[in-house]
Amino acid sequence: MSLKEEILLDFDLRSARITVNGSQAVIDNVKQLIVLSDDLIVVNCGKRSISVRGNGLSITFLDHQRMFLNGTIEAVEFYGEMTKHE
Amino acid sequence: MNEWNVRDLKKIRIEGFQIHKLISLCTDQNISFRRIQVIDDCSVDAVISAPDLELIRHFAGNRFRITVTGEFGLKHAICSYLSRTATCVGLICFCLILYVQSCYISEIRITGCERLTEAEVLAALDRLGFRVGALKSYDVSDVKTRIFHELDSITWVGINFEGTMAKVEILEGSRVHPLEDTSFPADIVSDKEGYLEQVIVKEGVAVKERGDYFASGDVLISGTVPITDKTYQRDESELIRYVHAQGTVKGRILYRWTWFQPRYSVVRETTGRKIPGMSICIGSWNFDSGNLIQPWETANRSVRKEWNFLRPVPVKVQIYLNEEIQQIRAEREEEEITTLAEQQIRSKIKENLPKDAQIIKKDLSFSKKENIIELNVLVHSLESVGIDQPIPQ
Numbered sequence: 316m317s318l319k320e321e322i323l324l325d326f327d328l329r330s331a332r333i334t335v336n337g338s339q340a341v342i343d344n345v346k347q348l349i350v351l352s353d354d355l356i357v358v359n360c361g362k363r364s365i366s367v368r369g370n371g372l373s374i375t376f377l378d379h380q381r382m383f384l385n386g387t388i389e390a391v392e393f394y395g396e397m398t399k400h401e
Numbered sequence: 402m403n404e405w406n407v408r409d410l411k412k413i414r415i416e417g418f419q420i421h422k423l424i425s426l427c428t429d430q431n432i433s434f435r436r437i438q439v440i441d442d443c444s445v446d447a448v449i450s451a452p453d454l455e456l457i458r459h460f461a462g463n464r465f466r467i468t469v470t471g472e473f474g475l476k477h478a479i480c481s482y483l484s485r486t487a488t489c490v491g492l493i494c495f496c497l498i499l500y501v502q503s504c505y506i507s508e509i510r511i512t513g514c515e516r517l518t519e520a521e522v523l524a525a526l527d528r529l530g531f532r533v534g535a536l537k538s539y540d541v542s543d544v545k546t547r548i549f550h551e552l553d554s555i556t557w558v559g560i561n562f563e564g565t566m567a568k569v570e571i572l573e574g575s576r577v578h579p580l581e582d583t584s585f586p587a588d589i590v591s592d593k594e595g596y597l598e599q600v601i602v603k604e605g606v607a608v609k610e611r612g613d614y615f616a617s618g619d620v621l622i623s624g625t626v627p628i629t630d631k632t633y634q635r636d637e638s639e640l641i642r643y644v645h646a647q648g649t650v651k652g653r654i655l656y657r658w659t660w661f662q663p664r665y666s667v668v669r670e671t672t673g674r675k676i677p678g679m680s681i682c683i684g685s686w687n688f689d690s691g692n693l694i695q696p697w698e699t700a701n702r703s704v705r706k707e708w709n710f711l712r713p714v715p716v717k718v719q720i721y722l723n724e725e726i727q728q729i730r731a732e733r734e735e736e737e738i739t740t741l742a743e744q745q746i747r748s749k750i751k752e753n754l755p756k757d758a759q760i761i762k763k764d765l766s767f768s769k770k771e772n773i774i775e776l777n778v779l780v781h782s783l784e785s786v787g788i789d790q791p792i793p794q
Contacts, residue, residue, distance in 0.1 A: 345428070351421040353439045377424070378433035 331360035333367075335391055340367055340384040345377070358382060363395035409451035409474035410435070417465035420445045426460050427453075446470070506535050507565040515573050517554060522571060525551040537562060586643035589622040589787040591615045595654040598783060605646030615652065615786075622646040624792050643792055650787040653761065656780040658749055661773045662738055665730050671701065674725040678702075682717040697725040733774075738767065742776050750780065759783040 324330070332343040342358055342365055349364060350357035356374070357366045372386035415423065420443075424434060435448040449457060451474070458467050483489060509526065511519045526532060528551060531544045541560045548558055556574035560567060589605070594616045600607045605622040609615055624646040676696070680689040691702070706720040742765055750760065762781040767774055 347425040348421040348428070351424065351437070351439060351445065352442070373439070374434065374437035376433070376435055377428055377437060379431070380428070 331363040331365050331393060331395075333365055333391060335367075335388060337388060338385065340388055340391075342367075342382045342384065343380065345380045345382045348377075356384065357394075363393050366390075366392040366394060368392070409476045410448050410472070411451050411454055411469050412446065412448050412471035412473070413454070413457070414440075414468045414470050415445045415447065415461070415465055416443055416468070417461070418443060420465065423457075423461055423465055427457055430456065430460070432456060448473075503565055504537055505565065506531075506533055506537055506539075506567050509533060509567045509569060511569050511571065513571040513573070517552060517571070517573060522552065522569065526569065531560075531567075537565065537567075581647070583645035583647065585645060586624045586792040587645045587789045588620045588624045588792060589646045589648060589650060590790045591617060591619050591621055591650070591652070591786045592788050593617055593652070593654050593784070593786050595652040595786065597621070597650070598653050599649070599651040601649040603647040603649075604644050605648065607648075620790075621650045621787050622648045645789075648787075649785065651783055652786045654758075654782050654784050654786070656749075656753065656778075656782060658746075658778045658780075660742070660745055660776045660778070662733075662741060662776060664732060664769060664772050664774050666733050668729045668731045669699075669701070670727050670729060672725045672727050676723045678721050678723055680717075680719045680721070682715075684715055691721075691723060697723075699726045699728060700724060701726045735767075738774060738776075739765070742778070745776075746778055746780070749778075754780075754782055755784055757785065 327344075330344065334341045342360070344360040345358045346361050347359040348356075349359055350366075351374075353372060354370055355366065355368050356372055357364055367384060367388055368390040369386050369388040372384060372388075375383040375385050377383075417423070424437070424445075424447075427434070432453045433450060436446070438446040440446060451472075454467070454469070461467050509523060509532070511522050514522060523532075525548055526544065529544050529547050531539060531541075545558050545560060549555060552571075554573045555571050557572040559570040561570075562568075583604075595614075597609050597611055597613045597615055599611065600609070600621065602622055605624050606626055608620050608623050615621060624644050626642045626644055628640045628642055674697070676694060678690040678694070680687070680691070682688075700723045702721050702723055704719050704721045708716070708718045710716045746763065746765070750758075754760075759782065760780060761783050762779075764779040766777045768777065769775075
């Protein structure tokens with residue numbers, strides 16, 4: 316990955332970005348909370364939406380368009396139109 | 402996130418439908434949420450900053466119910482402790498008592514005493530106002546200066562505080578001799594009788610020489626000093642000068658003591674014949690088999706077994722062995738007599754001789770009489786003799 320591509324990826328404020336392991340997830344560029352429940356959390360990140368499915372999900376922190384998730388994460392899905400860039 | 406945060410936080414429960422819309426609306430207004438926990442479809446728990454609560458209530462309006470279920474933070478903790486009045490008062494009293502008690506001297510420890518006793522030093526400090534119970538802020542430098550007037554033999558003093566304990570360290574100088582009044586003419590006369598061993602004259606004229614016998618009251622150093630003037634013819638009365646005699650006179654003083662000790666002692670020997678016995682004591686009632694069977698005139702009882710109970714009833718049971726004893730009169734050994742005599746001599750020396758006396762010789766002689774031994778002790782002691790006696794004008 317070139318430096319330009321890396322910078323564009325990091326500073327793209329409308330792209331849906333998630334960093335996840337089995338029990339924690341960090342979602343950036345959160346614009347809107349669409350679904351909030353114990354086993355499904357769906358957020359709108361502007362261009363696309365991210366859905367996190369699992370068990371015992373809870374939001375540890377939600378501020379400045381950044382969300383920390385906790386719980387047993389089973390699946391991550393992306394929704395919405397894909398642009399030429401993606 | 403750590404619950405213990407300096408900022409004030411509130412735990413709230415949001416009840417209503419489509420709670421996610423309210424949360425999204427709040428996050429758009431830069432309101433932070435922590436620990437969002439979904440309870441059920443219509444209830445969500447979250448932790449927010451205290452100042453944001455009113456804003457969230459404003460956004461919630463009538464569609465959602467916001468309930469505060471808990472509070473965290475430093476301000477809340479302080480307020481909750483301050484609300485316990487009795488605890489606060491007790492804490493303040495405790496701190497006050499602790500502070501007040503730390504202001505006073507609770508103990509004075511003296512080190513470095515040699516000839517002075519601790520009691521004397523403490524008494525001197527007490528006269529200066531430095532005592533247990535005095536304030537620690539007492540002027541220590543003033544005490545250190547004034548104690549030299551109270552105790553002459555001190556050459557250095559240090560006072561330090563360790564908490565409420567004052568450590569006083571003193572250093573004593575050499576023995577202080579009292580000043581002698583030499584303003585009047587005087588002779589040095591002996592206060593004991595003995596033989597002269599040493600005369601050192603500082604002022605005056607020595608009357609006796611080494612080896613001379615002196616009795617109590619004899620002049621040893623005279624304060625009447627003759628003047629020898631070969632230049633002019635003078636009157637006889639002008640040829641005498643009167644001084645206060647000074648000097649050191651040491652004499653050999655003889656002490657004679659006589660004691661008596663018994664010549665014979667009684668030795669107890671067992672004959673080999675024995676009888677066992679038993680004694681029972683219940684309360685004040687007592688039974689002893691030895692009282693019924695007493696075949697010998699003299700016997701020795703040795704307890705073999707003993708049981709002693711206090712409860713429920715005071716009972717004491719003894720099993721003993723009675724052995725016949727034969728008392729034989731035997732002459733005491735010379736070694737035993739000498740040992741006892743030495744003890745008596747040491748005791749007498751301590752009582753009668755001055756502390757600076759030096760024992761030159763000890764003679765001990767025995768004289769056996771019919772039932773007693775006569776002990777004659779002669780102790781030669783080297784002592785300072787001589788007291789001032791004013792010369793009558």
